[in-house]
Amino acid sequence: MARSIFVDSCAFDALFKHGIEPKDIDPDEFKLFVTGDVLKELNDIPERPEEPGKKAFTDRISRSGEIPEVGYFGFGSNSYGFGRGILADLSQIEFIESTKDQLGKERPSGNPKNFTDQQLLSHAIVFAVLTAEPRLGNKVLMDKAVERGATVIRMIDFDHGAETFAEFLRRHFPAKTVA
Incomplete structure (x- = not known):
């Protein structure tokens, strides 16, 4: 069964830097996903002359479906319906509820600071998250997720050579492994 990995927006920078194409990853082994909030962050990244081609790379991957958009099943504003929603595990729900006090003031996106990181870390409790950051969110969010068994894969640990x-x-x- 393929292992699911949610990709943080900053990980797209590292994928571009290393020339990693998601379509080249064996889908029987790993499936990459992105949340709607990460897609919003990617969309807001401007074209930078010092990084030619990065915006086009990010746009192509995020809009082509190579990394599908997925989130928690439900019917609220940040929820996904049939076909794109996954059921939250009890530990994921408990993590989200127990870390609400770690979210900051509302940002122009309409979500509070650390919201996207909280969501990614909740997914990492059952699946994994790929990031280019040393940690996601603040220390408390990261520590509480790791206590629940979150798998955070940091691109800074990747030795391309x-x-x-x-x-x-x-x-x-x-x-x-199944016993």
Whole structure:
């Protein structure tokens, strides 16, 4: 069964830097996903002359469906319906509820500060999250997610010269063995 990994917006920078194409990842081994909030962040990234092609790379991947948009099933404003929603595990719900006090003031996006990181970390409790940051959100959010078993794969740990991207993912998100 393929292991699911949610991709943080900053990880797209690292994918671009290393020339990693999501379509080249074996879908029987790993499935990459993105949340709607991450897509909004990607959409807001401007074209930068010092990074030619990065915006086009990010736009192509995020809009092509190579990394599908998925989120928690439900019928609220930040929820997904049939076909794109996944059911939240009890530990994910408890994490979201117990960390509401770690969210900051509302931003222009309509979501509070650290909201996207909280959502990604909640997904990492059952699946994994790929980021280019040393940690997601603030220390409390990260610590509480890790206490619940979150798998956070940090691109800063990827040694492009020593391993393939698939080997890197296997090392940080090994398949679970069934006894």
